[in-house]
Amino acid sequence: MSSAADLDLARRLADLADAVTRARFRAHDLHVTSKPDRTPVTDADTAVEDAIRTLLAQERPDDAILGEERGGTEATNARTWVIDPIDGTKNFLRGLPIWATLIALVVDGTPQVGVISAAALGRRWWAATGHGAWTSEADGTQRPISVSGVDELGNAYLSTTHLGSWTEHHSRSAYLRLVDACWENRAFGDFWQHVLVAEGAIDLAAEAVVNAWDVAAVQVIVEEAGGRFSDLTGAGDHTLGSALSSNGLLHESALDQLRSG
The missing domain is CATH 3.30.540.10 (Fructose-1,6-Bisphosphatase, subunit A, domain 1)
Structure with a gap:
């Protein structure tokens, strides 16, 4: 097929x-x-x-x-x-x-x-x-559509979903580190933030907890738009329970900020 x-x-x-x-x-x-x-x-x-x-x-x-x-x-x-x-x-x-x-x-x-x-x-x-x-x-x-060309966190636009999920499922302080490193942040949430990354309107979208059905479609759209999708450890797998979409240029820097602790 x-x-x-x-x-x-x-x-x-x-x-x-x-x-x-x-x-x-x-x-x-x-x-x-x-x-x-x-x-x-x-x-x-x-x-x-x-x-x-x-x-x-x-x-x-x-x-x-x-x-x-x-x-x-x-x-x-x-x-x-x-x-x-x-x-x-x-x-x-x-x-x-x-x-x-x-x-x-x-x-x-x-x-x-x-x-x-x-x-x-x-x-x-x-x-x-x-x-x-x-x-x-x-x-x-x-x-x-294609992702943005922003290559520094200090110029990046970041989104997440419910902030409380970071406390329960990852690290609130780690997410706030990423917030502080970026230029601007919002909580567009859910699918919306990931497609905004794919079309270059924002640069990063991070979620502390997701299911496979939340991000399987997101992964192929972001990647085909020239970006990168992974979980919060950097593994490019939609089944691992967390998500980071980016324009690719910022991905490793964002992961560095999101490491727990």
């Missing part, structure tokens, strides 16, 4: 997801429950994942699927579709438009296709190995 065919399918899956999420965003009858880790899940999350799984069963019946809501296992020596039906569910619940569906195809442990579709923003980002990274604007305009 060619990467172009898989990317085309991933984009169709994103179209399907967008139809569900647009209909349920800000709905008055949205049903919300909590998972064991107390993170929220809505009927839109499960509906999106179920719709994607149904189409994949028709189009790629031999492929494995790992989804945030319905589970599964990422096959290390085969093809696995890795799905986050709504990344940014807390924003979705509060009526904030910063959320997206994340779809990745991982082949032999490496993300090779990624699509991130932010329906409420009218934005989408996608990439396939060897084909570059792209985005579409709300008016439908498509363009290739």
